[in-house]
Amino acid sequence: MNALTSGREIVPEASNPIGIAGxxxxxxxxxxxxxxxxxxxxxxxxxxxxxxxxxxxxxxxxxxxxxxxxxxxxxxxxxxxxxxxxxxxxxxxxxxxxxxxxxxxxxxxxxxxxxxxxxxxxxxxxxxxxxxxxxxxxxxxxxxxxxxxxxxIQGANPAPPAIAGMHYFGMVQYVGAGRGLDWSVYYERMFGFEPISNEERFGIMPKGMLMRSPASSAGDSFLWQLVEPFAGVEDEELVNESLQRIGIGAPDVPGAVAALSARGVDFVDSTELHPEDRGALTRAALGSVAFELVHQSA
Structure with missing residues (x-):
C-alpha cells in the first residue's frame, strides 16, 4: 500500500521509504x-x-x-x-x-x-x-x-584520493521504447525516487527522464536518467534495457578532463558534443565502458 489508512485520515509513506543514503x-x-x-x-x-x-x-x-x-x-x-x-x-x-x-x-x-x-x-x-x-x-x-x-591487496593504498574531487553523480539506464514512464513509476514506488522537472538539466547529455533519489542526513542524493531509443531505432544495443553509463560529479569539469586526458583517457569531442564546463563524455572503451562527467560540487 502507498498509504496508511485509519478511520480519520490517510498518512502518506515517508519520502525515503527504505532509508537510501547514497x-x-x-x-x-x-x-x-x-x-x-x-x-x-x-x-x-x-x-x-x-x-x-x-x-x-x-x-x-x-x-x-x-x-x-x-x-x-x-x-x-x-x-x-x-x-x-x-x-x-x-x-x-x-x-x-x-x-x-x-x-x-x-x-x-x-x-x-x-x-x-x-x-x-x-x-x-x-x-x-x-x-x-x-x-x-x-x-x-x-x-x-x-x-x-x-x-x-598488499601494498595498495586502501583510500586512494579522488582525481579532481570526482564522486558518484548517478546512473544512466536505457529503457525500451515507451517504457520510460513505467520505469519512473517503478523507481518512485520501489525506492522513493522523484521526477525532476524538464527545466532542470545536468551535463551535456540532456536526453531522457531524470529522477532524484531521496535525500538523507547520512548521504547525498544521486540522479537516475532513463533514456528511450529514438523513434524508429532498431539497434539492439539501444533497444535493450540495461544499466548503461556511470555519471561522475566533479566541481571543476575542465580540470578533471585535463587530469584524465593526461592519464590517457579519451573524450568525445565533435561539433555536436564536446567537453565544456557543465560536462564531458569519455569515448567508450572495450566497446561499452564510458563515463559521463557532470558539474557538481563535492
Missing amino acids: IEFIEYATRQPQALGRVLEAMGFQAVARHRSREILLYRQGTMNLVVNAHADDARVSATEGGTPVISALAFRVRDAQQAHARCIELGAWEVASHARAMELHIPAIHGPGGSRFYFVDRWQEFSIYDVDFVP
Whole structure:
C-alpha cells in the first residue's frame, strides 16, 4: 500500500521509504578483467582488495567503490558477449538492508538467491534491468562489507584520493521504447525516487527522464536518467534495457578532463558534443565502458 489508512485520515509513506543514503558500489561483469582494470586505472581508480572466494576485485578512488566481477560461475559474467563489460549491479546504502529488501519483495520485486559461502556476508538483492541486480547495504560506515568479504591487496593504498574531487553523480539506464514512464513509476514506488522537472538539466547529455533519489542526513542524493531509443531505432544495443553509463560529479569539469586526458583517457569531442564546463563524455572503451562527467560540487 502507498498509504496508511485509519478511520480519520490517510498518512502518506515517508519520502525515503527504505532509508537510501547514497551509492555503496557499482559492479561491472566482464571476462576481460585485466583490460577493464587498465581502463579504470586511467580513470583514477585503484585496485585495493580481492574477494576471498571469487574472482572479484574492489577498485576505489575517493568515495567511489567499483567492483570488477570476472567470476566464471556468475551467470552475468558468462552472459557478456565477447567479454564486453556490462554494468551488472548497483548497491544502495540503506538504513536496514533486510527491511529494505523485504519491502521491495512485498511490492513485487524479484528476489536474487544468495550465493554467500561460509563466513561471508549475505547481501540481499533484487533483480534490476537487463539481468542486473540492486543490492542493499547497511554496513558502510565504521564497519563495511569489505572488512568481511575482501582481503586487502598488499601494498595498495586502501583510500586512494579522488582525481579532481570526482564522486558518484548517478546512473544512466536505457529503457525500451515507451517504457520510460513505467520505469519512473517503478523507481518512485520501489525506492522513493522523484521526477525532476524538464527545466532542470545536468551535463551535456540532456536526453531522457531524470529522477532524484531521496535525500538523507547520512548521504547525498544521486540522479537516475532513463533514456528511450529514438523513434524508429532498431539497434539492439539501444533497444535493450540495461544499466548503461556511470555519471561522475566533479566541481571543476575542465580540470578533471585535463587530469584524465593526461592519464590517457579519451573524450568525445565533435561539433555536436564536446567537453565544456557543465560536462564531458569519455569515448567508450572495450566497446561499452564510458563515463559521463557532470558539474557538481563535492
